[in-house]
Amino acid sequence: MKPWQLVAFGLVLGLLAAAIILLVILRPIGQPIAILPAPTLSPIMVDVSGEVLNPGVYTLQPDSRVMEAVAAAGGLLDGADVSRVNLAGRVQDGDKVWIPAKGAAAGETTQLPSRSSNIAINLNTATAQELETLPGIGEVKASQIVAYREEHGLFMNLDDLLNVPGIGPELLEKIRPEITLSN
Template structure:
């Protein structure tokens, strides 16, 4: 009898152990699946964040790229004076072509066709006997400066855009012979200064 009870006890103990192992295995299955399911969104979220950061960097690069356009004012002896848009790597020659080309009176010996254009640049194509005005206005005269042509000396007259030593001397000679200028238009009577040049100088001179 004692051997039978021992056998029964061992069998019962084995059954209990198997039951416990089965319960542990069964309870562990949902937990592993839950952990796996919970980890997936975090991985996806990291990938999405990485994509957003990459797209943001690309957007910044696109913003930093300049468009390369400049606007220039073409005046003087061209068929269609006006403001034109060009690429930053283009030259004065292209600007003149956009303005319809030069007239028969143009003095191209004073114009550098190979000069690279700049934003807010003034390109003045002079006629015979006139002087050219090429470049940003800020570089040709003092900002906001207006010169009184009836009182200015040689050095002051030369600060006016388009007025060099020869024209400044001609203005002084005219004043000595004819007296003060009565109107701005009277400047066209000075040797080497035409009506178009007077229009170019109007904002920089006074009487």
């Protein structure tokens, strides 16, 4: 071997020895990182009604979609109007999914609620006059609710009402016990 090769070999060997010594001497300091299992999410409960085989309350996995809620309720009836429902929409715990019947007008209702009774007003079928019977809802807000429904389709959950101009969280909470999305 040539002298420069011996020097290079010696340097590499010296660096390797120094690295091994440093690894042995400088052990990691501190607590090891604990890897915890992923949290399990609680199932959600969704009320499915309207044109489904078995209306009722169903337990679903978090991040479920409307179509999964409908499937849990036995599927759609022949009279279901799915063109007015976003089947790909996500449902949340406590949501009400209502599947309308074909031919039912957006403002059509089979039973007019009386404000002196415990019948909740259906946001998806109520007329502006019926909506005006709700506390804090006058002629203008009632018209805005109907206009929003006609422009955007049926309300999929009560929180969708927050998208209507003039309806804030406080007003929604005030009227929540008196409104529904199904008959």
